[in-house]
Amino acid sequence: MSEQFYNILIVGVGGQGVLLASEIISQVAMNAGMDVKKSEIHGMSQRGGVVTSHVRIGKKVYSPTIQQGEVDFLMGFEKAEALRFVGWMKKTGTVVVSHTTLVPAIVTSSKEFHYPEDAIADLKNKAHNVIDVEADKIAGELGNPRLVNTILIGVLANLLPFEEKLWVDVIKSLVKEKFVAVNLQAFARGREFIWGGGSPPPRRN
Amino acid sequence: MKQLLSGNEAVARGAYEAGVKMAVGYPGTPSTEILETMAERHRSVYSQWSPNEKVAFEVGIGASIGGARTLVTMKHVGLNVAADPLMTFAYTGVNGGFVFVSADDPEMHSSQNEQDNRIFARFANIPFLEPADSQESKDMLVAAYEISERFDTPVMLRMTTRISHTMGIVEVIEPLQPQERKFVKNPEKYVMIPSNAKVRHVVVAQRLIDLAKYSEQTPFNYIESNGSKVGIISGGVAYQYAKEVAPQFDYYKIGFGYPLPLEGIRQFVAAHDITLVVEELEPVYEDQIKAAGVKVEGKKYFGALGELSPSRVAKGLKEAGLIDKVVVPEITQEDLFPRPPVLCPGCPHRGAFMALKKLGVAVTGDIGCYTLGVLKPLNALDTCICMGASIGNAIGMEKVQGSATGTVAVIGDSTFFHSGITGLLDAVYNQSNVTVIILDNRATAMTGGQEHPGTGKTLMGEPVGRTDIQELVRALGVKNFEEVDAYDFDATLSCVKRQMATPGPSVILTSRPCVLMPKRIMDEPYQIDLELCNGCSACFRISCPAIAASTETNERGHAKAIIDETLCTGCTLCAQICPTEAILLKSQFAKA
Numbered sequence: 001m002s003e004q005f006y007n008i009l010i011v012g013v014g015g016q017g018v019l020l021a022s023e024i025i026s027q028v029a030m031n032a033g034m035d036v037k038k039s040e041i042h043g044m045s046q047r048g049g050v051v052t053s054h055v056r057i058g059k060k061v062y063s064p065t066i067q068q069g070e071v072d073f074l075m076g077f078e079k080a081e082a083l084r085f086v087g088w089m090k091k092t093g094t095v096v097v098s099h100t101t102l103v104p105a106i107v108t109s110s111k112e113f114h115y116p117e118d119a120i121a122d123l124k125n126k127a128h129n130v131i132d133v134e135a136d137k138i139a140g141e142l143g144n145p146r147l148v149n150t151i152l153i154g155v156l157a158n159l160l161p162f163e164e165k166l167w168v169d170v171i172k173s174l175v176k177e178k179f180v181a182v183n184l185q186a187f188a189r190g191r192e193f194i195w196g197g198g199s200p201p202p203r204r205n
Numbered sequence: 206m207k208q209l210l211s212g213n214e215a216v217a218r219g220a221y222e223a224g225v226k227m228a229v230g231y232p233g234t235p236s237t238e239i240l241e242t243m244a245e246r247h248r249s250v251y252s253q254w255s256p257n258e259k260v261a262f263e264v265g266i267g268a269s270i271g272g273a274r275t276l277v278t279m280k281h282v283g284l285n286v287a288a289d290p291l292m293t294f295a296y297t298g299v300n301g302g303f304v305f306v307s308a309d310d311p312e313m314h315s316s317q318n319e320q321d322n323r324i325f326a327r328f329a330n331i332p333f334l335e336p337a338d339s340q341e342s343k344d345m346l347v348a349a350y351e352i353s354e355r356f357d358t359p360v361m362l363r364m365t366t367r368i369s370h371t372m373g374i375v376e377v378i379e380p381l382q383p384q385e386r387k388f389v390k391n392p393e394k395y396v397m398i399p400s401n402a403k404v405r406h407v408v409v410a411q412r413l414i415d416l417a418k419y420s421e422q423t424p425f426n427y428i429e430s431n432g433s434k435v436g437i438i439s440g441g442v443a444y445q446y447a448k449e450v451a452p453q454f455d456y457y458k459i460g461f462g463y464p465l466p467l468e469g470i471r472q473f474v475a476a477h478d479i480t481l482v483v484e485e486l487e488p489v490y491e492d493q494i495k496a497a498g499v500k501v502e503g504k505k506y507f508g509a510l511g512e513l514s515p516s517r518v519a520k521g522l523k524e525a526g527l528i529d530k531v532v533v534p535e536i537t538q539e540d541l542f543p544r545p546p547v548l549c550p551g552c553p554h555r556g557a558f559m560a561l562k563k564l565g566v567a568v569t570g571d572i573g574c575y576t577l578g579v580l581k582p583l584n585a586l587d588t589c590i591c592m593g594a595s596i597g598n599a600i601g602m603e604k605v606q607g608s609a610t611g612t613v614a615v616i617g618d619s620t621f622f623h624s625g626i627t628g629l630l631d632a633v634y635n636q637s638n639v640t641v642i643i644l645d646n647r648a649t650a651m652t653g654g655q656e657h658p659g660t661g662k663t664l665m666g667e668p669v670g671r672t673d674i675q676e677l678v679r680a681l682g683v684k685n686f687e688e689v690d691a692y693d694f695d696a697t698l699s700c701v702k703r704q705m706a707t708p709g710p711s712v713i714l715t716s717r718p719c720v721l722m723p724k725r726i727m728d729e730p731y732q733i734d735l736e737l738c739n740g741c742s743a744c745f746r747i748s749c750p751a752i753a754a755s756t757e758t759n760e761r762g763h764a765k766a767i768i769d770e771t772l773c774t775g776c777t778l779c780a781q782i783c784p785t786e787a788i789l790l791k792s793q794f795a796k797a
Binding site for chain 1: 207209314338366367370371372373374442445446448449450452514515516519541542543544545546547548549574577580581582742745746748749750752753754764766771
């Protein structure tokens, strides 16, 4: 494991749980014995702006931020936001994206700006590996639209070398008690997504 | 034991481990979580929010002179507010160890400027430490107390957003039990009348000489030798970026940043063919090293504006001819809409801004959530300078333009307590015809809803009596006072008109609390009747995140509106301004 290095960029909109998701991933990596740094920008972005979190996992991590062009996994909790950051990907990287659509007021109130017609198709044109998940729909089935982040963590867990138990324990410790059960369900739905969907997980080179 | 901690959480942990007895500050991104962590996890330490950074600093000085190890926290611009006590406290020195955190914000992620506060330490003749990760944030804070007590000086811990908000692995230990100190009367040391201050200035000068010697041997300044002919002098997060892209070079890592270890640096530079200084923002190290006659370069390759990044450092090293390949691809920025932060659905500031926009008057703004009122499509603010500036700005504008044009200042409750009171006092004293709207949402909302003197609760959660803004304002001498429900658009509009027409200073207080704090406020949501909606876009112009464009259009092809009922708080504003009355409560809609 010591040779491996993972650069994970998580993007979304304020309130979607970007920061909790990146904390879960970082904690799992630390518990697995890796060095980890997680860097985020919040403040004004909490008011419906773009939120990004960089997670870097390896034997020894220096920079808290990922270099452009070095992202292994781009996690998009909102599809247009994933598109905004797809230029940060490594050629061999994988995008894990939710179909979630959040159109800001600046688009509705002006003629100047447009939300992309088909952001998922655009992503597939620009990145080699795109796993698109109807996480918004699954979250709705589970009864809470805020579960998109945990569902995508479940998908990502299939692509990282950490044991199931580590994920479950960290989710239990970081999520508020009354939401633990439903978050574990959401995580399981994410885990199933690839294996159940029949397509094999993309491999990193 | 290992824990994953942000730089801010690590500072809080460090304060606990160092035996700090008092922690005090004013919220400000990126520093806020330090005191929040104190109140949440380290409750044996007395922690408090003060109304502003100057008061916080003064409270901290009292605690230190009283014998306790003390922590004071603020963001970079907060130190401007606290600069007055700092400059003189540097003369008196401490009793119990005194460390203050300046959390700077390169790139201005949520700030109005990006000043480099390392310069402040030099200005005040005090040492600063500059951590490069969470572990160092904790270790340096603990060490800073020893330095403070040994050299009888306040010490600055200089953080930046990337350090404050980056989580990394930290080894935690059990708290120390620092030797108890008692208050001892000593006016020659603590009373800075000119005759005493002259003596103390000499002490400060000698202290700097002693600190310079310490700087040469402290373990926080060290060399990492890889047998390279290229030397890098760096500290803070800039060091991490440089190590990331060029681990092969030799490093002089600076953690104790003032005074610099100039003798060690001189030898380091002499032993290398070329030495570069990699530092974020101002050339603080570079200028001092050059002034000592030592040949280095830095800013001409890395620039002085904004945050550094591995890519920027790599480009600079390439320009200097030190590395060949730069693995930085030209990023293809997607041509996408922007997503700026906006006022929340149901935000009580929205009604006040709608009224001001309608009146088309000059509006001086301030620092807080309501600064977002400047953005499209509200466009409701004309100035934003610093905490508390709105009222002073309005007075000045009114004095030169005359009262006929009308000037309105908007200021939040926390900001009013922070530094708006003195501005209002000026308006009363100098009889300015300004109208001040205090947007009272009963929280320091921008930074996450912290308590303040008007909320009735302390940082540690104790209930206390709340300061009544109306009584305070009247006590300052304001005769014209009105409270208004900013959810009532017509009432707000006529109230502002009325008060603007009244001679002398007037104050309007808005009465609705923040929709998010302390608990998210949701009422019955509204819906839009698409048959009645004519696509006029009036509701789009109030910039509510719950209102979006629907797929249906009017005869001119303009989108009709829909409301996201999971976001709508039922504030009623859009329903009040809809000219076709197409916006109805969900229950009314079902009946119709």
